[in-house]
Amino acid sequence: MLQGKKIGFIGSGMIAEAICRGIIKSGLMAPKDITMNDISKERLAHLESELGVSVGSDNAETAGKVDILFLTVKPQVIHKVLDTMATSVTKRTIVISVVAGVTLAALEERMPGIPVVRVMPNTPIAVGEGMAAIALGQLADEAAGKIAAQIFSAAGKAVILSESAMDAVTGLSGSGPGYAFVIIDALADAGVRVGLTRQQSIMLAAQTLLGSAKMVLETGEHPAQLRDKVTSPAGTTIAGISVLEQYGVRAAIIDAVIAATERSSEMGKK
DSSP states (O other): OOTTOOEEEESOSHHHHHHHHHHHHTTSSOGGGEEEEOSOHHHHHHHHHHHOOEEESOHHHHHTTOSEEEEOSOGGGHHHHHHHHGGGOOTTOEEEEOOTTOOHHHHHHHSTTOOEEEEEOOGGGGGTOEEEEEEEOTTOOHHHHHHHHHHHHTTEEEEEOOGGGHHHHIIIIITHHHHHHHHHHHHHHHHHHTTOOHHHHHHHHHHHHHHHHHHHHHHOOOHHHHHHHHOOTTSHHHHHHHHHHHTTHHHHHHHHHHHHHHHHHHHHTO
16 A cells, blocks of 8 residues: 555654654565654754665655655644645645644645644554554545554554544543553552562563553453453452552543543643
8 A cells, every 4th residue: 555655754753763663664665765854963864874764854845755744743843844844745645643732624724635634643652562543634535544544553553533532542542651651660669569679570560561451452352351350259369459449540540531631622722
């Protein structure tokens, strides 16, 4: 699906680099067909050396010559960036934005007649285990959605949904790694408290969450079913779960996702 196409990135930070690595590592495209733009010469030199991609600083030039254009800049500079290249984007180009809080309508207004796709990835994309939610603009067809899904699936998993769900996605998977890191840190502290070393505790905690997540994804079983399988009558696991329920850990996580979702909605209205 990507053979013979060229990809450009406007903004080459960590998310852009992670997406690019996924594309190259999976063999979807060759480095020579990818151009990464940034204002930092040092950053571009690193990417050229590390990934073998083409680099540049002329946004309009890159926007006008690629088939798929990624907008991977900070939200506070997106309007300035669009000023430099919006009119150069051709109608055959698919624009994929990962700019947080910027709606499809806002992008389509600046780039009329261009198919636009909005994506909310999360930070584990940097290690090939990201979760990306994809929303299609008015002119983005099923083929555009498949292209976006193929690219982001190269560095994790991807799902296509309506833009109205993006705030909820932000609250759950966008902010979710932060919750997971808190849980891993707490488990590691607990390990130290009961006599393990810090290094041992972190490894045990992180691998336990990784393995548990993999069981959910690969077995297709409901998390509650998997929990029941490891919870023996009067055993150690139910003793621990009883304390979690006593302190309202489940409710706290639910409230955290709700708070993050509401905050995302507030930020999108600014």
